[in-house]
Amino acid sequence: MSVVDVGDVVEVTFSTAAGATVTVTWLDPEGVPAVLDAPTVETPAGSGQYLAAYAPTVPGVWEARFRATGTTTAVERYFVRARALDGPPPLATVGEVAELFGTMTPAQESLTAALLRRASEMVRAHFPDLAARVASGMLSAEAPAMAVINMVLRVLRNPDGLRAETTGPFSRTYDTTVAAGLLVVSDGELALMTSGVPADETALPVGSVIARAGLADNVWGDSIEYRLRTWHGLR
Structure with a gap:
């Protein structure tokens, strides 16, 4: 499954026997056909590769259903998730992560952008009043950015979730709560985000x-x- 923004064109390639007749039906997130049995062209000729392109119009999971006849009979389903364009922006940028990570490949930049969006959503879910606290001065505007940057850097530097390593006579073990290769809001990030919360007035x-x-x-x-x-x- 791939992920695109609503309105962006997604390309899906169906592989089957060369010379087949292939059509594609695009189904919206409700299962209703948006494009029905559209013919596709084998590109390049004789390759058995059939390309279909479409721009999802609403958010949700879309399905591209290919059907091959002629030299072979086959049905294949591919799924694409269209992401809504609305909502708040990420709490940090790819450039800020690159300052600490170093030079990135285009693939790493794309991954970082996706991680930043999801890390920002996780932080906002933990702190629904985040924007209000930053606006009021109760929390530094840099704190949310620092939190998501740290979250993303952990994944980029340890994408396989390595929890221990040995080099010669030396070994080290990573904190298993944050070295899973997944986005995690650590205790340190939680403390960073709550440092500006005033004490209960009744305390x-x-x-x-x-x-x-x-x-x-x-x-x-x-x-x-x-x-x-x-x-x-x-x-």
Whole structure:
């Protein structure tokens, strides 16, 4: 399955016997045919490769269903997910990741862009009020970017999810919670994103004591409040 933005053209190649007659039907996310039995051309001739192109018009999973007749009989299904163009932008850019990662190939840049979108969605899901806290100054605008950059760098530097390695007499083990080769919001990123959250206004400062008469049995004939005042010389 490939992923494209709504309105972008996606190309799907069906491989079968050379010289076959091949048609393609495009089904929208509801299973309704948007294009029905459109002929495809073998390109190049005699290669058995049949290319179909289409631009999805709505978000969701689209299906390209190929049907071959003639020199062979076959049906093959391919799926494409069209992504909506609306919604907030990523919290960081490919260039910011490249500053720390180094020179990237076009494939790595494409992967980084996809990872940044998903990492940003994960951070926003953890903190639904993120935009409001940044706008109010409660949280630095750099904190969300730093969080998603770190998340993406972990995947780029350890794409296979390596959790331990040995080189000669030396070995090291990675934190298994963040070295899975998948996007993960680590405890460090959570702490980074919550560093600006004010304490609960009802919370007491450390060391404060509030005691009132009636909170415990008056076994010594004095109220707790009176005894506390006596201990502090405040009779």
